[in-house]
Amino acid sequence: MQSVDVAIIGGGMVGLTLAAALADTELRVAVIEGQLPAPELAPLPDLRVSALSRASERILRRTGAWPGIEARRLSPYSKMEVWEQDSFASIQFDAERLAQPNLGYIVENRVIQLALLDRVNQLSNVTLLAPERCKNIAFGESEAWLSMESGKNLTAKLVVGADGANSWVRHQLDIPLTHWDYGHSAIVANIRCDEAHDQTARQIFRPQGPLAFLPLAESNLCSIVWSVQPEEAELLCGLSDEEFNKSLTAASDHRLGLCKVDGERQTFPLKMRYARDFVRDRVALVGDAAHTIHPLAGQGVNLGLLDAASLAQELKALWHHEQDIGKKANLRHYERWRKAEAAKMITAMQAFRDVFDGSNPAKKLVRDLGMLIADKAPGVKDEFMRRALGLSGELPELAKY
Numbered sequence: 001m002q003s004v005d006v007a008i009i010g011g012g013m014v015g016l017t018l019a020a021a022l023a024d025t026e027l028r029v030a031v032i033e034g035q036l037p038a039p040e041l042a043p044l045p046d047l048r049v050s051a052l053s054r055a056s057e058r059i060l061r062r063t064g065a066w067p068g069i070e071a072r073r074l075s076p077y078s079k080m081e082v083w084e085q086d087s088f089a090s091i092q093f094d095a096e097r098l099a100q101p102n103l104g105y106i107v108e109n110r111v112i113q114l115a116l117l118d119r120v121n122q123l124s125n126v127t128l129l130a131p132e133r134c135k136n137i138a139f140g141e142s143e144a145w146l147s148m149e150s151g152k153n154l155t156a157k158l159v160v161g162a163d164g165a166n167s168w169v170r171h172q173l174d175i176p177l178t179h180w181d182y183g184h185s186a187i188v189a190n191i192r193c194d195e196a197h198d199q200t201a202r203q204i205f206r207p208q209g210p211l212a213f214l215p216l217a218e219s220n221l222c223s224i225v226w227s228v229q230p231e232e233a234e235l236l237c238g239l240s241d242e243e244f245n246k247s248l249t250a251a252s253d254h255r256l257g258l259c260k261v262d263g264e265r266q267t268f269p270l271k272m273r274y275a276r277d278f279v280r281d282r283v284a285l286v287g288d289a290a291h292t293i294h295p296l297a298g299q300g301v302n303l304g305l306l307d308a309a310s311l312a313q314e315l316k317a318l319w320h321h322e323q324d325i326g327k328k329a330n331l332r333h334y335e336r337w338r339k340a341e342a343a344k345m346i347t348a349m350q351a352f353r354d355v356f357d358g359s360n361p362a363k364k365l366v367r368d369l370g371m372l373i374a375d376k377a378p379g380v381k382d383e384f385m386r387r388a389l390g391l392s393g394e395l396p397e398l399a400k401y
């Protein structure tokens with residue numbers, strides 16, 4: 001029976017960030033991951049990518065994962081353009097005008113995970129158990145017992161559920177979930193465009209849902225996240241490449257010329273999830289295990305990395321003061337902090353969705369006028385950008401300037 005202080009179930013981007021953020025502590029950490037990612041990258045980027053905010057960049061730099069990301073593949077973007085389809089209004093954001101080196105990076109999820117794995121494998125206080133899954137969990141007064149599918153057993157003062165949207169840990173504890181269907185599925189694909197993307201992230205609000213073009217390292221290659229009703233997603237995924245290209249080019253208002261899909265298309269159903277409890281005695285949830293949001297503002301993993309950095313900070317402080325790191329009362333500050341930040345993000349995503357929902361001409365006119373005003377009002381734009389860069393709200397030390 002191995003004994004650790006923190007057992008992290010799920011070695012995805014968020015779980016590994018937590019482990020890396022606990023480097024240089026006396027805490028003994030185990031990460032249990034069901035499936036390790038393939039190490040070799042193909043020339044065509046993976047379909048799952050994330051737009052990383054400045055706050056996430058800082059966390060990944062300070063936890064030592066950034067060099068591994070830079071050594072593989074990342075695409076900085078320096079402009080952002082948001083408009084409504086067939087409309088006269090748009091909002092433009094420019095890193096130079098905001099005195100920023102860029103507005104963020106588009107990075108494949110697997111690249112982030114591989115870079116974090118490199119880092120975690122260097123840490124003497126972290127043990128990686130992979131591929132491995134937990135079979136059972138039981139709780140005592142001062143520790144949790146975990147039994148693995150391989151037959152191994154583990155005790156931990158704290159178990160962290162970092163095991164994604166359908167969290168096994170959350171299910172084992174019967175933690176209630178507030179959830180609703182966004183009524184959208186997201187189609188993701190790699191797209192070659194006639195026009196160069198000019199390191200600009202583009203978001204088009206359409207009556208059926210938002211469509212994002214995220215610029216990749218090649219100047220004409222973008223990753224799309226195209227949110228539509230599930231029936232339409234099925235229809236679009238069933239089209240031939242040629243028919244799909246026509247639909248996509250029209251949906252993009254032809255801004256990047258002809259768009260051609262390269263490789264496969266995948267669809268993800270979109271759901272809001274918000275766990276009622278982020279902590280219980282001996283358990284804490286982070287990342288998608290605690291909350292999922294609409295990808296329209298690309299903030300899901302950014303929120304998760306902030307959870308990881310915040311929890312690491314709380315655990316270090318508790319350890320320093322010789323407090324029990326698994327006691328619910330001691331984890332309540334983490335819970336209040338991160339529930340408040342997740343709730344703000346969920347509300348903002350819902351507001352976006354409601355404002356841009358439907359094609360009523362009067363509502364559209366109000367929206368477009370609002371966009372025109374917002375584009376000319378630097379205060380509004382700056383605040384929007386601070387949020388997008390992840391620099392608003394209560395930040396953990398790892399994400400601060």
Ligand SMILES: Cc1cc2nc3c(=O)[nH]c(=O)nc-3n(C[C@H](O)[C@H](O)[C@H](O)COP(=O)(O)OP(=O)(O)OC[C@H]3O[C@@H](n4cnc5c(N)ncnc54)[C@H](O)[C@@H]3O)c2cc1C
Pocket residue numbers: 009010011012013014015032033034035049050051052109132133134162163164165168186188225268286287288289295297298299300301302303304
């Ligand atoms: C279409 C789409 C686009 C998105 N775009 C963005 C974006 O641009 N920016 C952004 O910030 N966010 C984005 N997101 C959200 C982002 O992908 C998620 O928030 C992020 O992947 C969550 O990371 P995680 O580590 O919490 O969970 P996951 O990535 O789901 O990782 C969980 C890990 O746990 C492991 N695991 C699960 N169960 C077990 C178990 N029982 N035992 C052991 N291991 C287990 C899994 O193998 C996995 O490695 C997007 C989401 C979607 C659907």
